[in-house]
Amino acid sequence: MRKQHGRLWSAASGLAVAALAFAAPAFAAEVTVLSAARIHTMETAQPIVQALAYDDAGRILALGDTAGLLKRYPKAKRLDAGSATVVPGLIDAHGHVEGLGLSMLTADLVGTRTRAEVLQRLQAFARQLPPGAWLIGRGWDQNDWPEQRFPSAADLDATFPDQPVWLERVDGHAGWANSAAMRAVKRELSGAWQPEGGRIERDANGKPTGIFVDGATALVDAARPPMDEATAERALALGMRSAAEHGLTGVHDAGVDLAELHRYQRIADRGEMPLRITAMAAGDGDALEMLCHDGLYRHPSARLQMRTVKLYADGALGSRGAAMLQPYSDDRANRGLMLMSPEAMATAVAKAKRCGVQVATHAIGDRGNHDVLETYTRVLGADATGDHRWRIEHAQVLAPRDLPRLAQLHVIASMQPTHATSDMPWAEDRVGPQRIVGAYAWRQLRDSGARLALGSDFPVESVDPRLGLYAAATRTDAQGLPVGGWHPEEKLTAFEALRGFTLDAAYAGFAEAEVGSLAVGKRADFVLLKEDPLTIDPAKLRDLTVQATYVDGRAVYSASK
Numbered sequence: 001m002r003k004q005h006g007r008l009w010s011a012a013s014g015l016a017v018a019a020l021a022f023a024a025p026a027f028a029a030e031v032t033v034l035s036a037a038r039i040h041t042m043e044t045a046q047p048i049v050q051a052l053a054y055d056d057a058g059r060i061l062a063l064g065d066t067a068g069l070l071k072r073y074p075k076a077k078r079l080d081a082g083s084a085t086v087v088p089g090l091i092d093a094h095g096h097v098e099g100l101g102l103s104m105l106t107a108d109l110v111g112t113r114t115r116a117e118v119l120q121r122l123q124a125f126a127r128q129l130p131p132g133a134w135l136i137g138r139g140w141d142q143n144d145w146p147e148q149r150f151p152s153a154a155d156l157d158a159t160f161p162d163q164p165v166w167l168e169r170v171d172g173h174a175g176w177a178n179s180a181a182m183r184a185v186k187r188e189l190s191g192a193w194q195p196e197g198g199r200i201e202r203d204a205n206g207k208p209t210g211i212f213v214d215g216a217t218a219l220v221d222a223a224r225p226p227m228d229e230a231t232a233e234r235a236l237a238l239g240m241r242s243a244a245e246h247g248l249t250g251v252h253d254a255g256v257d258l259a260e261l262h263r264y265q266r267i268a269d270r271g272e273m274p275l276r277i278t279a280m281a282a283g284d285g286d287a288l289e290m291l292c293h294d295g296l297y298r299h300p301s302a303r304l305q306m307r308t309v310k311l312y313a314d315g316a317l318g319s320r321g322a323a324m325l326q327p328y329s330d331d332r333a334n335r336g337l338m339l340m341s342p343e344a345m346a347t348a349v350a351k352a353k354r355c356g357v358q359v360a361t362h363a364i365g366d367r368g369n370h371d372v373l374e375t376y377t378r379v380l381g382a383d384a385t386g387d388h389r390w391r392i393e394h395a396q397v398l399a400p401r402d403l404p405r406l407a408q409l410h411v412i413a414s415m416q417p418t419h420a421t422s423d424m425p426w427a428e429d430r431v432g433p434q435r436i437v438g439a440y441a442w443r444q445l446r447d448s449g450a451r452l453a454l455g456s457d458f459p460v461e462s463v464d465p466r467l468g469l470y471a472a473a474t475r476t477d478a479q480g481l482p483v484g485g486w487h488p489e490e491k492l493t494a495f496e497a498l499r500g501f502t503l504d505a506a507y508a509g510f511a512e513a514e515v516g517s518l519a520v521g522k523r524a525d526f527v528l529l530k531e532d533p534l535t536i537d538p539a540k541l542r543d544l545t546v547q548a549t550y551v552d553g554r555a556v557y558s559a560s561k
Contacts, residue, residue: 029055031073032553034526035066036081040534042088042503042517054524058552062520084547085532087498088517089249089275089525090465091505093414094393094455097253097277098260099138099172100242101235103459107137110170110459113144115155118167123159134224135160138168138459140176143318143426150201153178153210166220171460173316175217177210184223195219197339199321214315214337233263239463240267240274244557246464247546249525250276252414252455252509254360254393255310258286261297264304273303274556275549276525278509280310280360284348292355302523303551307510308358310393311348312339314368317396317423317430322365325399329432336365345371349379353388358510360391360414366399366435373405384409391453391508394419395445397431398438407449412508414453415442417471417497418461424477424486436487442472443490452492453508454500465501469533470542472497480539494538524553 035051041063051066053073062069070076103110107125112118118140126135142150156165156178164181168174182189189200189208198215200208212220243251256264256279267273281287288309291297296307315321315337320328323336340348345361352359359376363369372392380388391412396419406413420427420440428436438444446452456468472492475485485491492500506516515525530545549557 029057031055031061031076032079033066033069033073033076034079034081034086034524035069036086036528037083038532039063039086039518039526040088040498040532041519042499043519046519052518052524054553056553058524058554060518060520060522060524063518081528081547084528084530086518086526086528087533088502089515089527089549089551090247090501091250091252091276091509091516092243092248092455092458092463092465092501093252093453093505093508094254094416095243095251095458095463096172096255096460097239097243097251098232098235099239100459100463101237101239103138104238104242105231105235107135107167108139109137109167110139111144112140115145115151118151119156119159122156122165122167126160126163133163134181135163135165136167136224137165138172139170140167141170141318148426150174150209150211151176153182153208156210164224166224168217169319171316171318173217173321174211174213174319175220177212177220179210181220181223182208182210185219186223187219189219197337199337213319214321214339229263232260233267236260236263236267237272240277243458243463244274244549244551245546246466247527247529247549248275248463248465249527249549249551249556250278250505250509250511250515252278252280252308252453252505254280254362254457255282256280256287256306257282258290261287261290261306265299268299268301268304271301273301275551276302276511276515277304278308278511279304279306280308281306281357283309283311284344284351288348288352288355288357291357292351296356302514305509308360308391309348309352311345311359311361313345313361313363313372314338314365317364317427320430322397323367323371324365324397324431325367325370328430329435330429335367338368338371342371342375345375346379349375353379353383358389358391360393362393364394364396366397366402366438369395369398370402373402373409373411376409376411377405380409386410389508389510394457396439397435398441399435400438403438403441403444404448406445411450412453413445413450414455414508415440415445416455416457416461417442417468417492418456420475420486420490421471421477422461424475440487441490442492446492446496451504451507452496452500453505454497455505466542466544466546468501469494469497469544470538472500473538473541476539478542494534494541497541498533524550526550
């Protein structure tokens with residue numbers, strides 16, 4: 001019997017895996033030749049070709065012109081993409097698959113412009129719930145409302161006096177509860193005390209307003225009825241399917257505990273994973289313990305791996321939880337929140353280093369980023385210039401003295417272009433005109449020599465990578481505003497943006513020998529696009545047409561079906 005979550009597999013388990021639909025058969029390989037108007041390989045030696053050939057195990061055999069490959073493989077199956085453009089499979093270097101799936105199973109509050117609109121959506125969703133069920137939702141953002149201030153429990157109580165309501169903010173770093181939900185919490189919420197790494201918003205009398213920031217959200221989460229396994233597994237399936245439909249062939253899932261890894265394993269064992277998941281262990285918890293005890297994890301299907309730990313330094317800018325070196329420009333009494341003490345961060349990072357586990361730490365504020373860089377410097381020591389590929393997730397606001405340190409320490413900047421275009425209406429209000437120069441600084445980081453792995457942070461932002469390509473190359477919103485782009489000096493070229501979602505994202509997951517570009521020996525993960533993202537006006541990148549998504553040479557999504 002194989003070890004439940006390590007690297008020991010029985011013969012029976014191996015046979016079961018070999019029977020998966022995407023595994024290689026025991027017979028002579030059948031070859032497929034894919035041809036298209038152009039195929040961007042992301043390989044400097046052969047950047048554009050007309051065709052590529054791959055076997056039925058999904059390995060690329062050759063690249064070149066169509067006639068030459070058909071002559072070389074006269075019995076090959078044909079996959080003619082006509083006038084389409086083919087690019088390597090897109091990889092989101094930072095997303096939350098279960099969160100994306102759950103957003104489809106709970107009340108969707110993304111894009112609400114007023115409290116009244118939130119209540120309307122909640123009332124519509126509540127009609128389908130059984131009596132006594134908690135009303136759960138996600139996606140509200142007070143920065144999109146006219147008054148731009150946090151709501152309160154009273155805003156919900158008039159409509160939902162008895163049904164517990166718990167609504168996660170769009171960034172996942174704050175929650176909004178009604179009085180019924182707060183009554184379910186098993187400790188007194190009034191007073192002056194605060195939970196470690198979190199903040200309960202209170203009125204002048206010390207009573208909770210209904211807003212819980214960062215670590216404080218755990219108080220309400222613990223009072224919720226637990227999610228059953230079937231729902232949790234369904235959320236993963238829904239999230240992966242949505243990702244594939246948008247052209248993603250891989251996702252780095254940023255924060256997966258052991259129970260969630262088990263769910264992924266069950267899906268992978270059944271051969272039902274439509275794309276590749278690079279799972280990051282959630283903090284200094286049970287998944288990291290597994291990696292330290294059993295070694296880095298890789299499923300035999302090559303669709304699932306875990307070799308990284310995801311830590312949290314601070315909160316988020318939108319809820320003023322990002323840790324800042326100086327007070328917020330629009331809240332002079334607030335410097336944000338550190339979610340891990342320096343001691344706890346150093347302990348977790350050192351543990352990961354001993355276990356050979358890659359470290360990826362969420363850091364948004366300039367203090368959060370500074371503390372992470374300081375910790376990495378101390379723990380890495382003489383190994384700082386080695387191939388550790390440690391990461392900072394978001395790297396959103398950097399002090400000028402810290403910006404070049406990522407390249408110096410060989411730290412990857414894992415960034416999300418749509419964060420900039422979502423935050424630009426209010427970001428400078430938060431940090432002021434001087435600090436904004438080091439915020440969302442893609443060009444400065446890339447020119448300093450740091451590698452940029454791009455993603456979306458879905459469901460905080462849309463799972464659609466086309467929006468990320470567009471934001472990176474234009475720094476404008478959907479209407480093309482502001483004209484010329486917000487802080488346009490930080491734009492990336494379309495090629496740099498595409499590389500961030502392909503080869504550089506693959507590198508950040510130690511997978512560049514397998515995916516991220518199209519080359520002999522690599523996996524046939526690719527996307528068929530109606531338009532060429534490297535020749536069209538960057539303003540049209542958000543409107544690219546995804547015709548099909550292929551993983552291991554097999555279609556996992558087709559627009560024609």
